[in-house]
Amino acid sequence: GAGVSQSPRYKVAKRGQDVALRCDPISGHVSLFWYQQALGQGPEFLTYFQNEAQLDKSGLPSDRFFAERPEGSVSTLKIQRTQQEDSAVYLCASSFPGQGPTSSYEQYFGPGTRLTVT
Amino acid sequence: EDQVTQSPEALRLQEGESSSLNCSYTVSGLRGLFWYRQDPGKGPEFLFTLYSAGEEKEKERLKATLTKKESFLHITAPKPEDSATYLCAVRILHRDNYGQNFVFGPGTRLSVLP
Numbered sequence: 001g002a003g004v005s006q007s008p009r010y011k012v013a014k015r016g017q018d019v020a021l022r023c024d025p026i027s028g029h030v031s032l033f034w035y036q037q038a039l040g041q042g043p044e045f046l047t048y049f050q051n052e053a054q055l056d057k058s059g060l061p062s063d064r065f066f067a068e069r070p071e072g073s074v075s076t077l078k079i080q081r082t083q084q085e086d087s088a089v090y091l092c093a094s095s096f097p098g099q100g101p102t103s104s105y106e107q108y109f110g111p112g113t114r115l116t117v118t
Numbered sequence: 119e120d121q122v123t124q125s126p127e128a129l130r131l132q133e134g135e136s137s138s139l140n141c142s143y144t145v146s147g148l149r150g151l152f153w154y155r156q157d158p159g160k161g162p163e164f165l166f167t168l169y170s171a172g173e174e175k176e177k178e179r180l181k182a183t184l185t186k187k188e189s190f191l192h193i194t195a196p197k198p199e200d201s202a203t204y205l206c207a208v209r210i211l212h213r214d215n216y217g218q219n220f221v222f223g224p225g226t227r228l229s230v231l232p
Contacts (some may be wrong), residue, residue, distance in 0.1 A: 042205050042222035056219055091161055105209055109161030
């Protein structure tokens with residue numbers, strides 16, 4: 001089966017432009033996560049969906065960032081009025097958590113979208 | 119504040135030279151510690167999950183262990199193809215039992231020279 005896919009792989013935006021990043025999770029995966037990864041750093045949590053419900057958006061850095069997953073599968077991360085500090089790799093991950101306290105919560109990551117704001 | 123640190127920041131080994139990577143964490147509501155491998159230009163790839171102190175997991179040349187405050191990733195007789203960045207992450211469950219997030223460390227860049 002196919003893994004997590006993200007598009008576009010690379011995006012160059014001029015400061016002030018709006019961008020939309022797409023994530024196609026593994027079919028049947030309930031949970032979907034967005035992360036921001038700066039060069040040389042670990043991924044930083046942005047937001048989490050369980051099916052179509054956005055259960056945690058505590059990591060979104062400002063109200064310019066918005067994420068949705070309207071039908072519980074594909075998700076879009078939108079950044080309005082991009083700034084240079086938004087330049088990073090945006091990673092999407094999906095998982096299918098099982099039941100019980102020791103269920104596996106490993107995430108399957110996409111290749112990321114590298115956003116460069118000029 | 120929930121925090122995950124990793125050491126060393128970078129490590130160079132000769133092929134066959136065993137070593138260990140460290141992941142230390144200060145979190146509340148821990149519900150699992152995860153190790154991932156990340157190759158340049160790719161997303162992280164899952165390696166292990168550990169849930170309780172004393173737990174160990176093994177896969178080929180890698181073994182992960184967990185204590186109450188840290189985890190170790192032991193690499194035995196590494197090969198050049200083990201070169202990558204190794205990330206650890208902790209899963210934090212919110213009090214409402216619905217929200218969750220994962221806090222990643224900065225990673226250890228491992229280079230194994232032939």
